[in-house]
Amino acid sequence: MVIASGHNERVQNADPIAHGEMSALRAAGRQKSYRDTTLYTTLAPCAMCAGTIVQFKIPRVVVGEARTFDGELELLRTRGVEAVVLDDQRSVDMMRTFQSDNPDLWAEDIAE
Numbered sequence: 001m002v003i004a005s006g007h008n009e010r011v012q013n014a015d016p017i018a019h020g021e022m023s024a025l026r027a028a029g030r031q032k033s034y035r036d037t038t039l040y041t042t043l044a045p046c047a048m049c050a051g052t053i054v055q056f057k058i059p060r061v062v063v064g065e066a067r068t069f070d071g072e073l074e075l076l077r078t079r080g081v082e083a084v085v086l087d088d089q090r091s092v093d094m095m096r097t098f099q100s101d102n103p104d105l106w107a108e109d110i111a112e
């Protein structure tokens, strides 16, 4: 069962923390437990999103690709989160297109 979905809304909402993972968690609303959940995400979670995943004890994250941004997979794994990387070519292509079309936005998104 899908309990919520989300996408990056930093620009739309002028919200610096509205990464896709954060938007999905916000859309899910308050949950008593995340024990039985899996978070699916196109790219590897950044430090903020990984920290939130750890905070709410989400046990499993499935990542579309980690080639264009390796994020904080190690942090997740160190904290006992199962992180599965699909290395999905469509995700890589989508992220490469976004990053090359919007270099400033991408840099801002990952605080570089």
Ligand SMILES: O=c1cc[nH]c(=O)[nH]1
Binding pocket: 007, 008, 018, 019, 020, 021, 043, 044, 045, 046, 049, 071, 109, 110
């Ligand atoms: O984890 C991340 C990193 C960048 N952008 C997102 O939406 N999420």
